Amino acid sequence: MRVAMWSGPRNLSTAMMYAFAQRADFEVVDEPFYGPYLRLTGLDHPMREQILASRPEDAFEVEQSLIGSIKDGKPNVYHKHMCQHMIEGIPRDFMAECVNVFLIRHPARVVASFAKGYPELTAEDIGFDAQADLFDHVVSLGQKPVVVDSADIRENPQGMLQKLCDAIRLDFDPAMLRWPAGPKPYDGAWAPHWYGSVHTSTGFAGPEGPLPELAGELADLVERTMPAYRKLQAEKLLP
Secondary structure (H helix, E strand, C coil), X not given: CEEEEEECCCCCHHHHHHXXXXXXXXXXXXXCCHHHXXXXXXXXXXCHHHHHHHCCCCHHHHHHHHHCCCHHHCCEEEEEEEHHHCCCCCCCHHHHHCEEEEEECCHXXXXXXXXXXXXXXXXXXXXXXXXXXXXXXXXXXCCCCEEEEHHHHHHCHHHHHHHHHHHCCCCCCHHHHECCCCCCCCCCCCHHHHCHHHHCCCECCCCCCCCCCCCHHHHHHHHHHHHHHHHHXXXXXXX
16 A cells, blocks of 8 residues: 655644554655755755755656555555645656545644744645645545544544544554654654654644634735635544
């Protein structure tokens, strides 16, 4: 099984990758298209040169690696994808060979978190429109996409991971609930900039508090991305 998890930034995506990495039957891949995305866009992201050096492949080489043999002979692989990476020039054919899952989070929480490390963010940076477009693409493939809300996972990690595993016809493994603290060998090169909080964790954080109050351009950005979020929210697995 090839599980493609489609998320935006600051959305429990790394914790979810860590959860699947604890399974003996899964290999994990961290943001495989990040290098091609930066080369195609020219964006000056934090740690850009380190990322490019660690991701030398072009987009089509990446695609072939995603549908090729799985590392260490494991039967399953988990791809952590960022929706905003899937721009023109990044192939999508491999999605037909994956079980596609969409991880959502309220835009106010995403914007408040991402702006701390990347203050000049745009709607394209946080990927909500791209996520909705990818959802439609999966539907066009004849698949029924699975949607899971990060807030529900934090509220009840075991219950929601069981529901997710059931939805993709995978046995639940309790090992998914805990992981060792610190950097991981499968982390992307950008981990020192972005993964500080998850590196201090050994499991999913507890329930989130009230939505952050944002003003000005950040509030406008939240409003701009709400329609795409609501579209997927209507399809999510219920707690």
